[in-house]
Amino acid sequence: MFSLVQGIYEELTYVNERKIALLGVESSGKSSILEWLKVYLKKNAPAEAIVEKPSSLEKMNPTVGLNVAKLHTAGEKLLVWDLGGAKALRSIWERYVEDAEVVIWVVDSADESKLEDSRDELKKLVVREHLVHSPLLIFANKQDQKDAIDPVKISLDLDLLSDAEKRPQCVQPCSAESGEGIREGIQWLMANLQGNMKLEIRIP
Numbered sequence: 001m002f003s004l005v006q007g008i009y010e011e012l013t014y015v016n017e018r019k020i021a022l023l024g025v026e027s028s029g030k031s032s033i034l035e036w037l038k039v040y041l042k043k044n045a046p047a048e049a050i051v052e053k054p055s056s057l058e059k060m061n062p063t064v065g066l067n068v069a070k071l072h073t074a075g076e077k078l079l080v081w082d083l084g085g086a087k088a089l090r091s092i093w094e095r096y097v098e099d100a101e102v103v104i105w106v107v108d109s110a111d112e113s114k115l116e117d118s119r120d121e122l123k124k125l126v127v128r129e130h131l132v133h134s135p136l137l138i139f140a141n142k143q144d145q146k147d148a149i150d151p152v153k154i155s156l157d158l159d160l161l162s163d164a165e166k167r168p169q170c171v172q173p174c175s176a177e178s179g180e181g182i183r184e185g186i187q188w189l190m191a192n193l194q195g196n197m198k199l200e201i202r203i204p
């Protein structure tokens, strides 16, 4: 009974969260990364806890619409919107991007053919006035794949250097298959929501 009342209370008072849009073109790994974030940023989870691979990753389907997650870090609550990246679904991004304080961009490092589309979509987002100075975390995902593109090339292909002075940016190599790099990425983002650091490319 107490936990029910506590749950309702928390739901009603869940107002001061940071709103984050988790975006990227189709199949880049957004929803898979979100499954890891749900485990890492579970309420009261110790910051460096060793976690198991989420079983939900066995049955990932393309997102039609969105997934929403409420996450917790020390001192912050996060509301994350994970939106489908298929071309036909991208018009839905608009209203969430408008509300978001931060964008996390996910790139499929194993599919060079999608990099141009990824760069073009990212460029459209980051010029929005309310995001111009907002920290930008880019997950260079699928680094476990043979011949994955390295984060430096991804940074160049996305043309990140051209506005590196405007916002703190981090290209974080990761794998939603193993979980590697995901916690480091979100830790960078949380640190930079308060601070102001420059371009950082993490070489695995």
Ligand SMILES: Nc1nc2c(ncn2[C@@H]2O[C@H](COP(=O)(O)OP(=O)(O)OP(=O)(O)O)[C@@H](O)[C@H]2O)c(=O)[nH]1
Binding pocket: 024, 025, 026, 027, 028, 029, 030, 031, 032, 033, 057, 060, 061, 062, 063, 064, 083, 084, 085, 086, 106, 141, 142, 143, 144, 145, 174, 175, 176, 177, 178
């Ligand atoms: N090897 C490998 N596969 C991955 C990784 N991340 C995701 N995948 C696989 O890539 C496919 C797409 O992953 P999703 O997480 O559904 O991608 P998404 O970006 O949410 O896709 P949409 O919802 O369609 O936009 C799935 O088959 C995942 O299992 C990764 O880091 N490594």
Ligand SMILES: [Mg+2]
Binding pocket: 030, 031, 032, 061, 062, 063, 082, 083, 084, 085
């Ligand atoms: Mg998805």
